[in-house]
Structures are given as structure tokens and as C-alpha cells.
Amino acid sequence: MDGTRGVAIRLERVGKTYADGTIAVQDLDLAVEPGELVALVGPSGCGKSTTLRMVNRLIEPTTGRIFLGDKDITQTDPVKARRDMGYVIQQVGLFPHQTVRRNTATVPRLLGWDKARTASRVDEMLLLVGLDPDTYGDRYPHELSGGQRQRVGVARALAADPPVLLMDEPFGAVDPIARDRLQAQFRDIQAELDKTVLFVTHDIDEAVRLADRIAVFSVGGRLEQFADPATVLGAPANEFVADFVGADRGLRRLAVTPIEPTDLEHPPTVRPDQPLAEARAAIEHAPEPYAVVVDAAGRLRGWVGLRETTGSGTVGDRLRRFDETADVGDTLRRALAEIVQHDAGWLPVVDGERYLGVLTPTSVHAALRRTVPQRYGATEGAGAH
Incomplete structure (x- = not known):
């Protein structure tokens, strides 16, 4: 499938301090390669979702710069910056009174695509996420399962062909069986589309299964380790990372260690x-x-x-x-x-x-x-x- 490939994401000394003095993220340096899927993990309140929202300009950083490719998006209009990013959240956020087709077409309509191009893209994206447009296109969100709604959310985020996809606990609200299927399908989609993905999750197993590299955060937005899953599990940078990934990390390493x-x-x-x-x-x-x-x-x-x-x-x-x-x-x-x-x-x-x-x-x-x-x-x- 042809389309826009991923671009690099680079955060340079990015920080966020709130008015009450709370430090959510501090001096964060993070470089994500084009087409790479990076999972942000850590305990509650560690700044991983705040980091994602700063990239999407839903939250303005207090310090630092954020680049998409060679463009410093902290110096551009937030609305324009978001056009290069798809955004998927746990609650999906589908419009309840719009059909699956209309929901999926949200961003192309905002960008002024013509009807024929929009319709073709919507059908393409629904097929990509495993939903037959003839079967599901005219249904409403309440007529779908949780996993199906989440698939529509992914289709909507990809519809305008952004180079970057931001995902905040996207599969956290679905049952374990559906979650396994969604994870496997999303990894296949990512391999085909080659987008650059920042993926927030609290589940280290999900991060290990999906990510090319994992960024482990501690409270206050401190980046403790940034490495491939096998290294995070097999050689944690410090005791915090070792405790976070768990005493059973040896078993988790089975899933990321290939037979040689x-x-x-x-x-x-x-x-x-x-x-x-x-x-x-x-x-x-x-x-x-x-x-x-x-x-x-x-x-x-x-x-x-x-x-x-x-x-x-x-x-x-x-x-x-x-x-x-x-x-x-x-x-x-x-x-x-x-x-x-x-x-x-x-x-x-x-x-x-x-x-x-x-x-x-x-x-x-x-x-x-x-x-x-x-x-x-x-x-x-x-x-x-």
C-alpha cells in the first residue's frame, strides 16, 4: 500500500511544569527514527501521556523543542501541526450520531478532500483494520463491539495519511481476547504502512509485543532507559527499570528472543x-x-x-x-x-x-x-x- 511514510520525532530538553510547581516532564531528550514504533511505559503520573499530548500540542511544553522531521512544531500553529499526526485514545471518541463511514472521514472532510477521494480512502482504511465497509460502514458506534470501535478509531487516525501516529492506551478498554487480536493486527498494519508511532501503555507485555524500542519513565517524567525490548528485559539500566518490568522479565524475554x-x-x-x-x-x-x-x-x-x-x-x-x-x-x-x-x-x-x-x-x-x-x-x- 502506497502512502506517506513516517518521519523522525525529536524532543530536545522538553519539560512541563504546571502552575502549582508540579513537574510532569523534565529535560526530556528522545529521538524516534522514521517508521519506528516506540512505546512509552512507566507508573501512573510519570509523564508518558503528557509527553504524547505535548507532541500533539494539546499541552504546551514549558521548555524545549519538538521536531517532526526538520520542522520545529513548537513554533507552528497547533492546528496545522496536528494535521501531520493521527491520534488514538482509549475512549476512542467516535461521534455517536455519525456512521462508521462519517466518523472515519472526519479528518479528510476537515482538510477539504472531495467526496470521491474521501469515500475511497474510508473504504481502504476500514478494510485495512478488518472491517468490511459494506457490512460496517453504515452502522453507528453503539452497534459495534469495543474492539470494533477501537478499529474505527485507528482507521480514522490513519484516514488522512499522516506520517505520525500517537496512541494513548488505545487497547486498554477492550477485553483480553480482543486486545490480543488488535495488537497482532496493529503490528501487521504498522509493518505495512511504516508510520512513526508513539504508543503509551501501562502494560509492559503490550510494549514488548509491539515496540521496536521502549522508553521507561519514572515519576516526574525522567527517562530511565530507552532501548529495544530484549535489552530492557535482559539488561535493565537500574533497579527502577528492573522493578518496573518485574521479576518475571525472564519469561517476557521469551517473546522477544528469536531462535538462532x-x-x-x-x-x-x-x-x-x-x-x-x-x-x-x-x-x-x-x-x-x-x-x-x-x-x-x-x-x-x-x-x-x-x-x-x-x-x-x-x-x-x-x-x-x-x-x-x-x-x-x-x-x-x-x-x-x-x-x-x-x-x-x-x-x-x-x-x-x-x-x-x-x-x-x-x-x-x-x-x-x-x-x-x-x-x-x-x-x-x-x-x-
């Missing part, structure tokens, strides 16, 4: 045309009582255990198919889930049809250990305080 060839173990391999006696000899000298069956081209065909290698015949006569495999690059979380679900001690990993090795609970643990360079301090950057 170096993580794999290599049991004996045999070919389907080999005699059972040869397979038995190979297995008897192996740590575990099985061998993986691959053909001459290295393609995975199944496995054979020690008990199946008695008697005469070939491996192909006795081999067993796998219930499941994993692809190199899949997450450790997905692989471990398959191992547990099938009550297996190992899971074969492939690259296309080519067999690479097997993953075991022991190798999953070793893979997690390689992502932890040290307890604290191995960070991409903790920001300016």
Missing part, C-alpha cells in the same frame, strides 16, 4: 533409506535415544527412536512424523509453548524445509542467558535527566 542457529542442539541424523541397524548404532552412541530423519537434500522427514530400530528394514519404514516444528527466527516463547503443549523434550527447527537442529528446554535457557550481558547498565541509552 547457534542455540540448537544436534542429535544424530539418518536418512530414510538407511538400514535400521545403522540407525540403531548411531542412536546407541547419542545422549538421547532418538535420531532425526532427513533426506539427501537435508529436508526434514521425521524421527526414529531406539525402540523403532529393532528388526530388519529401513528407517523410512519406521520413521514418525513431527507434530510441530519451529522456524529459525521464531520466538523462544512460541517454541517453548510447542514443547510444553506436546509434552516433548525437543522441537526440530527448520529454515524453509531444510533441517537445522533441535531446540530443548536446556537450549532455551542457554539462549536466554546469551541475551543478558550484565545485570544493570548494558543499555542503549537512559536519556537525559
Whole structure:
């Protein structure tokens, strides 16, 4: 899908102090790359939503400058600045007496788009978020589920093709099943559209699942760490970040750590045309009582255990198919889930049809250990305080 790609967002020593002396954000330096999805996380009152609203000029910063691309938007008209930004909030904010089509068309109408262009764009955006315009276009918000209303909110924010998308707890008000679907769908949409996204959430699991990088804030708008999810979970910058992401951050790291060839173990391999006696000899000298069956081209065909290698015949006569495999690059979380679900001690990993090795609970643990360079301090950057 063609469209406007994301632009960089840069905050330079941005601060917000209210009239009563309350500091919401202080000296915030943050640089977001074009097309990047950055999640802002932290406890209540840490300034993450205030930061988003300053970018959108709903709140004026006390100090500092904010750039979209090379434009300092603190020096431009707020209404004009917002035309380059889509905004999605938890409460959605759909107009109750307007249809889905009319709601989605809000910004294009304000920008003076003609009816044909607006109608085409509305249909395109509704299809993008998984809502058939012929089915849902003429419905009203009260006729939709919470998840469907949230999808309309995303469609509306994207309708005028802004380079930047600001999202404040967008999926927080929907049920967990719908939330999982919305998260997965939004990540697919972002991969296709390549917008620059600032995403506020209180849920570290949501941030880990969606973000390219995570900015962890403490109270007073202090940026404690700004790094990719694996680094935030595996090498928190300090005790505050470690406490915030939780003692179970090792489990969360499963979701962001990919399977790499170096993580794999290599049991004996045999070919389907080999005699059972040869397979038995190979297995008897192996740590575990099985061998993986691959053909001459290295393609995975199944496995054979020690008990199946008695008697005469070939491996192909006795081999067993796998219930499941994993692809190199899949997450450790997905692989471990398959191992547990099938009550297996190992899971074969492939690259296309080519067999690479097997993953075991022991190798999953070793893979997690390689992502932890040290307890604290191995960070991409903790920001300016």
C-alpha cells in the first residue's frame, strides 16, 4: 500500500511544569527514527501521556523543542501541526450520531478532500483494520463491539495519511481476547504502512509485543532507559527499570528472543533409506535415544527412536512424523509453548524445509542467558535527566 511514510520525532530538553510547581516532564531528550514504533511505559503520573499530548500540542511544553522531521512544531500553529499526526485514545471518541463511514472521514472532510477521494480512502482504511465497509460502514458506534470501535478509531487516525501516529492506551478498554487480536493486527498494519508511532501503555507485555524500542519513565517524567525490548528485559539500566518490568522479565524475554542457529542442539541424523541397524548404532552412541530423519537434500522427514530400530528394514519404514516444528527466527516463547503443549523434550527447527537442529528446554535457557550481558547498565541509552 502506497502512502506517506513516517518521519523522525525529536524532543530536545522538553519539560512541563504546571502552575502549582508540579513537574510532569523534565529535560526530556528522545529521538524516534522514521517508521519506528516506540512505546512509552512507566507508573501512573510519570509523564508518558503528557509527553504524547505535548507532541500533539494539546499541552504546551514549558521548555524545549519538538521536531517532526526538520520542522520545529513548537513554533507552528497547533492546528496545522496536528494535521501531520493521527491520534488514538482509549475512549476512542467516535461521534455517536455519525456512521462508521462519517466518523472515519472526519479528518479528510476537515482538510477539504472531495467526496470521491474521501469515500475511497474510508473504504481502504476500514478494510485495512478488518472491517468490511459494506457490512460496517453504515452502522453507528453503539452497534459495534469495543474492539470494533477501537478499529474505527485507528482507521480514522490513519484516514488522512499522516506520517505520525500517537496512541494513548488505545487497547486498554477492550477485553483480553480482543486486545490480543488488535495488537497482532496493529503490528501487521504498522509493518505495512511504516508510520512513526508513539504508543503509551501501562502494560509492559503490550510494549514488548509491539515496540521496536521502549522508553521507561519514572515519576516526574525522567527517562530511565530507552532501548529495544530484549535489552530492557535482559539488561535493565537500574533497579527502577528492573522493578518496573518485574521479576518475571525472564519469561517476557521469551517473546522477544528469536531462535538462532547457534542455540540448537544436534542429535544424530539418518536418512530414510538407511538400514535400521545403522540407525540403531548411531542412536546407541547419542545422549538421547532418538535420531532425526532427513533426506539427501537435508529436508526434514521425521524421527526414529531406539525402540523403532529393532528388526530388519529401513528407517523410512519406521520413521514418525513431527507434530510441530519451529522456524529459525521464531520466538523462544512460541517454541517453548510447542514443547510444553506436546509434552516433548525437543522441537526440530527448520529454515524453509531444510533441517537445522533441535531446540530443548536446556537450549532455551542457554539462549536466554546469551541475551543478558550484565545485570544493570548494558543499555542503549537512559536519556537525559
